[in-house]
Structures are given as structure tokens and as C-alpha cells.
Amino acid sequence: MMRRAAPLLVLVGLLAGCGRAEPVVPSGPPPLAKFSSVEQLNAAVTTRENADKTAKMTISGGVDGQPDQEFYGVGVLRLDQGGASMQFAEQVQRPGAAPAEVTLVVQPSAVYLKPPADAVLPPRKSWVQLGRYTSDPFYRRFLPMAAALRISDPQMFFARYGDAVTITNSAEEAIDGARGVRYDLHADVAKAAANQPNPAIGQALRDSLAAGLTSVDLTIWLDESHRPLRTLIDQPMPGATGRFKLDSHYNTWGKTIYIGPPEPTLVTQQ
Template sequence: MAEPVRRPLALVLAAIAVLAVLVGVVSCARGNSEDVGEGHGLPKYYAAADLLTAVTRRQQADRTALLRLSGRVDAAQGVPTELGGDGVLRVEQGGGVSAQFTQTLSAPGADAQSAAFVVLPGGQVWRQAGGGWTRVDEAATGTAEKTLATTAANVVAGADPTAHLTRYRDAALVADAADDTVDGVPAVRYLVVVDLVRAAELEQDAATREALQEQAASGTTRISSTLWVDAANRPLRSETRQAMPGIGTLALTSEYRDWGTPVAIASPGSAA
């Protein structure tokens, strides 16, 4: 029988991990724009429109990638939990993104917990349970399930690699763009800052606006992320750090490999 506390926490952190990963890929900003070749000569984009166009065109051509997650959760109360995971993602031709990954949570003195998740376009988040898939209940009213449902809603918002860039472009800025390398590959490292107060003011969806307002009210008024992009405008790595009210702080590194490699993603909705 599953432990009543660990299971909901694992689901919450898994959903947040997906959000963090996909926000890290696309959270960029509108501003002054330049294409500048410096250092190893890669172009640099300082405006949301330019970066969005470059990354979107590349992702529409490649469509798929392998995904690796690593990080930790520093709990508000309790010991840190290490996080790891491997999976795949696919940019769908009709819009949106599908992703599937297995996440492992490891707390000192406790057995590691692993669970598989699938995120589908249109707001569906599924977890593997027993021999099949169970959809995350977004309408749940229980405390733990409501937390999971709120997280799932944010996962939906971040599932499309271009959705957050389009939605929050007027609330964010590219604070820095510098030459760097990722595993020996020349890249440009972008530092992106999102103003959550401004994002809430611009948000049209009431539920999302309320979530942003609550996060800003908790003291987290800005979210910073770092994104590495190669010479072909493929995302290679992202790093994020985000406060999770009532849970702790998530620090996550996401790595993207083998863009264009065929991947297999389960279709649990067909059996629902």
C-alpha cells in the first residue's frame, strides 16, 4: 500500500519538474534585439521575437529530443530531496508538446521513489499506476490532490515550448547572452528574468492569473532561468530555481540531447 504522504509529494514534485523543464526551454523576453557574433561566433538574440522565431523554427524541424533531469528540492521543513529523471519530448505538428519521463526522488534515510509520467497537449497529465495509466484529477478537492491539480494546470501551461514565451514575453527580459559550451559544444548562454507581478497583470486566464498572484504574494516576484542554445538554435541545457509555497525550493537542471531522434510516447488517453 502506498504511503499517504510520500506519493502525493512525489506527484507534485514530478509535475513541477515538467513545468520547470519546459519553462526553462522557452521563457525568454521582448527587448532590444541584436544578432552579434562574439567569442566563438554564434549569433545572440536579445529580443523575444527573434529568439522565439529561431528556436521555434528549429524545434518544428527537429520535433523530438531526449531529456535528462537532475536537481534537488530544499524543503521548507525537513531534509533535501535529490531529483533525477530521464525521458523524451515531441513537438506536435498540430501544436503543443507531448512528454514522457520517469522521475526518481531520493531523500536521505528513505528508499528512492520512481514514477512514470506522460504530459499530452490540451491539458492532460497522466501517471503510471499498476499496469496502466491514471489521469491526474484536475478537479480534485482534497488538500493533497488540489495541490497536485494546481501543479498539473501549470504543467499544461508549460507543455508547449513556445506557449510561455508567447504568454509572458511582455513580462520578461533577456538579462544576458554570453558565449559558453555544453559538453564541449559551443553555445550561447541566456539569462532570462520573468516579472511575476507583471505577468499576473497581463494574464487573461483567471486561474493562471490567481496562481501567479499567489506566488508573487508569497515573496517570489521574479523567476530567473538560464538557457543554453547551440549554433543551430537547439536548446541544450536549462537551469531553473523556483520557490514552491508550502513545499520548498526546487533547483533543476534539464539537458536536451539528440534532437531529431525518433521517440515513443504512450497514448494513455486513448484507453481512458
């Protein structure tokens, strides 16, 4: 009788062994697509931004080693055929004074600042238009900020520097809780100035070269739909010590946003 039971015991053992098979572990999501050429990257970002047109933003930054140059702001971005327009409510540090609240409006061809309430302005004026001849140190600090904001958006960066841009590195990297791909971009200012078809932008690039700015680096993070999640500029300050940093985070793309200049009667030149 015992010899007849042996095949049954073997069968039971085999079935028990099958029951101990390792469970199948589901694989994670597929890796996000990465672009190997600037042309592909530019086309993907431009197509996405032209469809969305607008975003909300937060910005922070300053100049290394100069706490009184730090800033933080919240605002909006709008992309049109003429370029990028932005408006921010900012808190900025001031040497020997309390932090100040200002409003900054950056348009393709103009920069406007609504200064702190304690600023001395002509009667019935509440805004200042900033430009290359602005001399007041407090107002001048917003010029590199405006210049950096104009190229912090990837589409504007590509438009300004064209074929002078190279991708130095890329990797999948989560940002602000979302999956994304990071691209490290490098632009040669001399090459961009030589090849820029827009005379005004070409002159601005040559001015940057004359001031000692030979290259610009921009790091961007894109989500799976190629929308910017974050951009980071960290570069030398032409004609000054320290490095200027601008860290921008984007969200809520595609909402209706209007950004216009201040009423002209309220604006004074600086």
C-alpha cells in the same frame, strides 16, 4: 679579401634573421551570434524547434533543503501546435522509504503519473490523473514539477509569458561539450497575466500570483543552430519554504517520437 667578404656576411645575417620570423598562429572560431531582443531570440528558437519537433531529455532537481524531494529522470519531448508533451521514467526519493520508480506524462492539458508498484490503487487501475484538487502529498509533489516542465522549454516559456520576458544577461558558454550561448531570462508574472490572450493560461497566471509567485527566471543554453542544450529553473515555491529547481538537458533532436495519454480504462483521478 676580407673586406670583399663583408657584404656576403651581412646578407647571410639578414637571411638568417628572416628565418627566425614568428609563426602565424591560426585564429579560433568566430564568436557565436547572440540575440539582443526577446523577439529575435523567440523567433530563432521557435523556428528551430518547429523544424525538429522532438528531443531526448534528462532532468534532475528537487526542493532546496529537502532531500526526500529530489528526483532524476530520462525521457522525451514533443512539440506540436497544441503545446509541449513530455514523458519521463523517474526515480524519486520518499521520506522513510526506498526511492521509487515512476512514469510521468505531461500533456498540454493533463498530467498522468504511473506510481510506484507498492501504491494502493483501485482494481485494474495503474495510472493516476493529477490536478488542482489532488490532495495526497506524494502525488502533489509532481504538480510543481509538471508546471515547471511546461515552461522549461524556451518556446513554451515565451508563449506563456509573452512581452513580460526580458533578457537580463547573455554570454557564450560551453555546455555538455558543445559551444553555446547562455541567456538569463526574467518574466514578470503580473504583466504576463494582464496581457495573456489565452483565458486558461491567464487564469493560471493569476492563480500563481495569488499563491505568491511574482516572477519566474529561466536560464537557457542554445547551440550554434539555436537548439536548446540545457534549461534551468530555480524559483521560490509558492506557499511553501525552499526553492524548486529543475535542470533539463536536451539531445538527439528530430527523431520520431510519439507521446500519448494512458489508456483511459487504466486511469483513476486523484
